Amino acid sequence: MLKKLKIDDGIIEELIPLQTNGNDDSPGCDADTDGLENSGYTQTKCRSYSRWSPLEEGVTLAWNDLTVSVKVPVNRKVVFKQIINNVTGALKPGSLAAIMGASGAGKSTLMTALGYRQRADMQVEGDILINGRPIGDYMKYMSGYMPQEDLFVSSLTVLEHMNIMAHLKLDRKISSAEKQNKIKMILKQLGLTKCMQTKIGALGQSKGLSGGEKKRLTFATELLNDPPILFCDEPTTGLDSFSAQKLVKIMNRMSMAGRTILCTIHQPSSEVFELFTQLILVAEGRIAYMGSRANATEFFEKLGFECPSSYSPADFFIKTLAIPCYETNSKIAVKRICDQFAVSDYAKEVDVVVQYEFHMGRAQPREFELRSQFKEPFWWQKLYWLTYRWSKEVLRDPSIQSLRILQRMVIALTVGLAYYGTDPMTQMGVQAVEGALFMFVAENTFYPMYSVLAAFPDNTPLFLREHRSGLYGTAVYYISRVFALLPGFIIEPLLFVLIAYWLSGLRRTPYAFCMTVLIATLTTNVATACGIMFSNAFESVPTAMAYLVPFDYVLMVTSGLFVKRGTVPVLMAWTRYVSWLMYSTESLSIIQWEGVKNISCHDGSRNDTLPCLPDGPSVLDKYSFSEDNLACDIWNMVFLLIVFHLLGYLCLRRRARK
Numbered sequence: 001m002l003k004k005l006k007i008d009d010g011i012i013e014e015l016i017p018l019q020t021n022g023n024d025d026s027p028g029c030d031a032d033t034d035g036l037e038n039s040g041y042t043q044t045k046c047r048s049y050s051r052w053s054p055l056e057e058g059v060t061l062a063w064n065d066l067t068v069s070v071k072v073p074v075n076r077k078v079v080f081k082q083i084i085n086n087v088t089g090a091l092k093p094g095s096l097a098a099i100m101g102a103s104g105a106g107k108s109t110l111m112t113a114l115g116y117r118q119r120a121d122m123q124v125e126g127d128i129l130i131n132g133r134p135i136g137d138y139m140k141y142m143s144g145y146m147p148q149e150d151l152f153v154s155s156l157t158v159l160e161h162m163n164i165m166a167h168l169k170l171d172r173k174i175s176s177a178e179k180q181n182k183i184k185m186i187l188k189q190l191g192l193t194k195c196m197q198t199k200i201g202a203l204g205q206s207k208g209l210s211g212g213e214k215k216r217l218t219f220a221t222e223l224l225n226d227p228p229i230l231f232c233d234e235p236t237t238g239l240d241s242f243s244a245q246k247l248v249k250i251m252n253r254m255s256m257a258g259r260t261i262l263c264t265i266h267q268p269s270s271e272v273f274e275l276f277t278q279l280i281l282v283a284e285g286r287i288a289y290m291g292s293r294a295n296a297t298e299f300f301e302k303l304g305f306e307c308p309s310s311y312s313p314a315d316f317f318i319k320t321l322a323i324p325c326y327e328t329n330s331k332i333a334v335k336r337i338c339d340q341f342a343v344s345d346y347a348k349e350v351d352v353v354v355q356y357e358f359h360m361g362r363a364q365p366r367e368f369e370l371r372s373q374f375k376e377p378f379w380w381q382k383l384y385w386l387t388y389r390w391s392k393e394v395l396r397d398p399s400i401q402s403l404r405i406l407q408r409m410v411i412a413l414t415v416g417l418a419y420y421g422t423d424p425m426t427q428m429g430v431q432a433v434e435g436a437l438f439m440f441v442a443e444n445t446f447y448p449m450y451s452v453l454a455a456f457p458d459n460t461p462l463f464l465r466e467h468r469s470g471l472y473g474t475a476v477y478y479i480s481r482v483f484a485l486l487p488g489f490i491i492e493p494l495l496f497v498l499i500a501y502w503l504s505g506l507r508r509t510p511y512a513f514c515m516t517v518l519i520a521t522l523t524t525n526v527a528t529a530c531g532i533m534f535s536n537a538f539e540s541v542p543t544a545m546a547y548l549v550p551f552d553y554v555l556m557v558t559s560g561l562f563v564k565r566g567t568v569p570v571l572m573a574w575t576r577y578v579s580w581l582m583y584s585t586e587s588l589s590i591i592q593w594e595g596v597k598n599i600s601c602h603d604g605s606r607n608d609t610l611p612c613l614p615d616g617p618s619v620l621d622k623y624s625f626s627e628d629n630l631a632c633d634i635w636n637m638v639f640l641l642i643v644f645h646l647l648g649y650l651c652l653r654r655r656a657r658k
C-alpha cells in the first residue's frame, strides 16, 4: 500500500510504503483509537521531510561508536564513569523499537543521548546521525521526547493544556482555528476526546485524569508539532496492562505511518511486547541484541538460551541479561551474548545501515533546512500564554491565593480588634500606633514571603523540562509567573489595610490611608521578591528556609522599633541597605506622625514623671526616624524590589543552565 504525501513549500512529494510490523494480526483499533483510521495516519498524510534527507522518507536514526559517561565525584575529584560502552545501531522510519534490559543496564542513558536530551553531567562521544547528519539543537524541534514522569499544571483541563501548548509549540503562522483542529484530531486519535473538559488533576487527587490518560496526554503534547521521531521513556510504567496496550497500539499505528519511535520499557506484557517491531537489548552498557523483535528469540536460541514456553520472551530476555552483583557466571554469560551479537549477522545488518547513513550524509553537503520554514511564536505571545496558564492555576488552586486571602483577612481583623479604640493623641496611643504599624509591616512581609518561597518552586521541574526542550526562555517564564501572582500581591495588602487600618484608629485622612496601602503593597512585593530569590537560589525549600529565617530575624530586629538606627552595631550596619522592614516601618511612622502636634502627656493611666513625647517629630526622633526620609524609603523599596527580582531571575537562569 502506498501513501501519497502532499507537496509543500520546500518539501518533497514522497511515496511511502505503509509498513507493517511483519505481524499479520496487527492490532485492531479499539474504541478510543477509531479516529486514527480517518485521521490521516493510514490514508493521505501531509508530512514534512527535509530536502536534503538521504532517504527522503521519515527519519533514520543511526549511531556509531557511541560512548556515554557521567561525571562522578570520587575523593573530591571528578571522574568519568562509563555507562554506555561503544555501541552502534540504527533505526529506520516506521520502526517502533523497545529498548529493554535489566535495571541499571543503561537504557535511559542511551535514549537520553540519542534524543539529544543529555544532562550537563553527561559526556557523549561518538556519532549520532539523523538522516546522515549529526544531531544538534534542531532535535528540540524535530523530535518529541516523552519523559517518564508526567508533569502538568494540574488545575488546567485537557483542552486548556493542549491549547496553551499548541500556542507555545506551533508555528506562529498557523491560525488559531488550525491549531484547534489539530488539537481535536490528536485528542481523538489518543482517545482523549471524552475528557477534553476534565481537569488534569494532581497525584493523589480523586478528581482528574487516570494514569493512562495522563500518559496519553503527555504523548499528545509531544505530537502537537508532528515530530517524525519520538523518544518515550518508560511510557507504560504505572499503567495496567490494558492501558499500556492501548498506548503502545497507538504508537504502533503511528510508526506504521512512517514515524520512528523509540521507547525504553520495563517488563511489557506479551501483548504489548508483540506490538514492537524492533528490539534493542542493553546489558552493562553494551548491546546484547538489536534487530527485529521476531528474530530475538532465534538469536538467543543459537547461543543456547532457549525461552521456556511458559515464559514471556520479554521476561526471558531481561532475566537472561540481569546480573546479580554476586554472580560471576551471569556476568560471563552476558559478556558472551554481547560479544556474539557484535559478530553476528544481525549486527552486520545494522552496520550496513549505519555505513549507508554516513555515506549519504557525506554525499549531501547541503545545509540543514528542516526548520527554515518554522516561525517560532514571538516572545510576547509566549509571555501571554504562560501568564494565562499560571493565572488559571492561581485562580483555581485555593492553596495558592484564595485561602491565603481569607487567612489575611482574619489576621487583619484580629490586628484591628487588638488595637481597636486607640487614641494616638495620648502617650499610650503612641505605643499602640507603633505596635499596630509593626504588625502591618510584619504581616505584609513574613506570610507572603514564606508562602511564595514554598509555592514558586512547585513549577520549576515543569519549567526546566519545557525550557530545555526549547519552548521558552527563563526570562519569559520568570516574568509570566510574577505577572500571574501580582494581582494577589496587590489585593492581599489592600484588603489587609482596608480592614485593620480603620479598626485600629490610625490617622483618618485619605492621604494617610492611601500612602499606607501603597507602602503595605510595596512591602508585600519586596518580601515576595526576596522569597522568590531565595527559592531560586537553593535547590530545595528546606535549604532556602534555613538561610532565609536568620536573614529575616536580622532584618526584623534592626527594623527600627527594637533598636535605634544610630545604635546598630557596625557588624549589622549593612542591614540599613537591605532592610525593607526598616524602610517600611519608618515610612509608615512618618505618615502617622508627620505634622502631629499636642500629644497629651497627661492621660491618667501613666506615671507623669516618665518622659513625654509631645508631638509627632518627637515620636519619630525616638526611633531615629526622620520626616525627610519618606520619599527615600519608598524609592529604596522600589530599588530592592528590582534587585531581588533580578537576582531571583539570575539564580533561576543558573539552575536552568546547569
Ligand SMILES: Nc1ncnc2c1ncn2[C@@H]1O[C@H](COP(=O)(O)OP(=O)(O)OP(=O)(O)O)[C@@H](O)[C@H]1O
Binding pocket: 070, 071, 072, 081, 083, 101, 102, 103, 104, 105, 106, 107, 108, 109, 110, 121
Ligand atoms: N549521574 C550519574 N552518576 C552516577 N551513576 C549514574 C548516573 N546516571 C546514571 N548512573 C548509573 O548508570 C547506570 C545506568 O543508568 P540508567 O538510568 O541509564 O539505567 P536504566 O537501564 O535506565 O535503569 P532503570 O531501568 O532502573 O531505569 C546505573 O547503574 C546508574 O546508577
